Amino acid sequence: MSRLTADPMRTNVTLLYGFSFFDPFMIVIPVWVPYLATQGITMRQFMELQAVFAIVILCGEVPSGLLSDLWGRKRTLLLGSTLKAVSFSLLPLWSSYEGFLVYHLTMGIALSMISGGDVALLYEWHLASGGERARGTAVLGNMKLAGQTGAAVSALVGGAVVTLSYGHLLWANAILSWIPMLLVLRVTEPPAAAAEGKTPAEGKKRKRSEDFKEVLSTTLVRDAATRLAFLNLVVLGTAGLVMIWTRQKYWQDIAVPLAFFGVLDAGYNLLVGFAAGSTGLLSARYGRRPLLAAVGVLPIIGYFGMAWFFGWAGIVFGLLIQISRGLGDVLFLNALNEKISSAFRATVISMAQLGTRASFALLGPLVGYGIDAWGLPSVLSTLGILFSIVLVLLVLPLIVKATLLSPADAPRESST
Numbered sequence: 001m002s003r004l005t006a007d008p009m010r011t012n013v014t015l016l017y018g019f020s021f022f023d024p025f026m027i028v029i030p031v032w033v034p035y036l037a038t039q040g041i042t043m044r045q046f047m048e049l050q051a052v053f054a055i056v057i058l059c060g061e062v063p064s065g066l067l068s069d070l071w072g073r074k075r076t077l078l079l080g081s082t083l084k085a086v087s088f089s090l091l092p093l094w095s096s097y098e099g100f101l102v103y104h105l106t107m108g109i110a111l112s113m114i115s116g117g118d119v120a121l122l123y124e125w126h127l128a129s130g131g132e133r134a135r136g137t138a139v140l141g142n143m144k145l146a147g148q149t150g151a152a153v154s155a156l157v158g159g160a161v162v163t164l165s166y167g168h169l170l171w172a173n174a175i176l177s178w179i180p181m182l183l184v185l186r187v188t189e190p191p192a193a194a195a196e197g198k199t200p201a202e203g204k205k206r207k208r209s210e211d212f213k214e215v216l217s218t219t220l221v222r223d224a225a226t227r228l229a230f231l232n233l234v235v236l237g238t239a240g241l242v243m244i245w246t247r248q249k250y251w252q253d254i255a256v257p258l259a260f261f262g263v264l265d266a267g268y269n270l271l272v273g274f275a276a277g278s279t280g281l282l283s284a285r286y287g288r289r290p291l292l293a294a295v296g297v298l299p300i301i302g303y304f305g306m307a308w309f310f311g312w313a314g315i316v317f318g319l320l321i322q323i324s325r326g327l328g329d330v331l332f333l334n335a336l337n338e339k340i341s342s343a344f345r346a347t348v349i350s351m352a353q354l355g356t357r358a359s360f361a362l363l364g365p366l367v368g369y370g371i372d373a374w375g376l377p378s379v380l381s382t383l384g385i386l387f388s389i390v391l392v393l394l395v396l397p398l399i400v401k402a403t404l405l406s407p408a409d410a411p412r413e414s415s416t
Contacts, residue, residue: 156263
């Protein structure tokens with residue numbers, strides 16, 4: 001690799017890893033449920049707000065993905081990051097259900113613009129610099145690790161700042177929210193043809209509409225392995241959203257001090273990051289099938305364990321769900337990236353996020369109603385049953401699909 005090629009690649013990859021670190025650096029999130037409770041928001045209302053948030057993202061995911069593919073990854077990321085910072089800057093001014101509704105509407109639009117663009121940019125810079133597709137798992141794993149590390153550090157910061165007051169927390173969060181926008185300003189986009197290893201003439205042979213139909217057909221209809229990877233990514237994302245908010249209610253119900261919320265949230269996020277960062281190594285050593293089995297089984301054990309051992313032991317069982325999320329995100333995203341062309345990569349990732357938000361818009365309010373009506377243990381047991389069904393219908397069929405395995409992911413034989 002020449003120096004001229006290496007320097008832009010190194011600079012942009014570093015900036016994108018930095019974006020992955022600071023994008024989830026939202027120090028208010030680890031205590032979001034308790035904070036809204038101080039403003040008179042019940043768990044039912046909380047999940048309603050999250051459902052509205054999910055619906056906004058649901059409506060914006062695919063259009064924003066297409067915007068990213070057509071208008072440019074950087075421009076769309078920059079617009080989304082700016083709107084996100086504005087939303088956080090206005091958050092300290094809201095104190096009613098209606099005000100928080102406005103916040104969730106604007107934040108939903110912002111995150112729909114951000115979604116998928118950073119992943120697509122990083123993967124394309126990896127390919128443009130001569131990286132192999134088989135190494136995509138490691139690249140995406142590192143990106144996931146950066147993001148979860150950022151979330152973990154922000155949780156620790158949030159847990160410390162909230163001991164001063166919620167006001168200090170909200171304004172500090174507003175200031176920090178502008179960092180991702182500043183990083184995106186310095187990012188450049190790789191040559192589209194180089195990212196796919198094609199000449200410009202080859203890239204124009206087919207009409208865009210025909211290519212898009214081909215992508216949809218491959219993702220949702222014709223290729224069973226790709227379809228299963230897509231659906232599993234949707235389910236995994238839904239489970240992650242449910243877990244983010246139910247765990248804060250869980251800690252609140254077992255009387256965990258508010259100052260420890262940040263520490264616990266940091267631990268949970270770091271575990272996701274380490275699991276994601278280890279996926280490439282584990283996949284190369286053992287193959288994808290054992291990891292896929294873990295992705296399917298661990299959430300079931302985690303949800304049932306949290307319900308049956310309600311207390312600090314349940315917190316430990318909740319860690320299993322985080323391991324599953326870290327492994328699964330990388331495995332399923334890399335499977336999609338290997339199958340989808342650069343021209344529509346952000347669109348397909350946004351489609352997966354759309355499915356996640358749509359599923360959460362349905363499941364989230366039901367979870368909130370269930371918690372208020374029957375309590376957390378009953379709801380957690382129900383989630384355990386639900387993900388047992390998912391294991392049978394989606395994960396096991398994916399495990400037996402040999403087409404998902406690439407040569408680089410096959411288990412390595414030990415040397416004798």
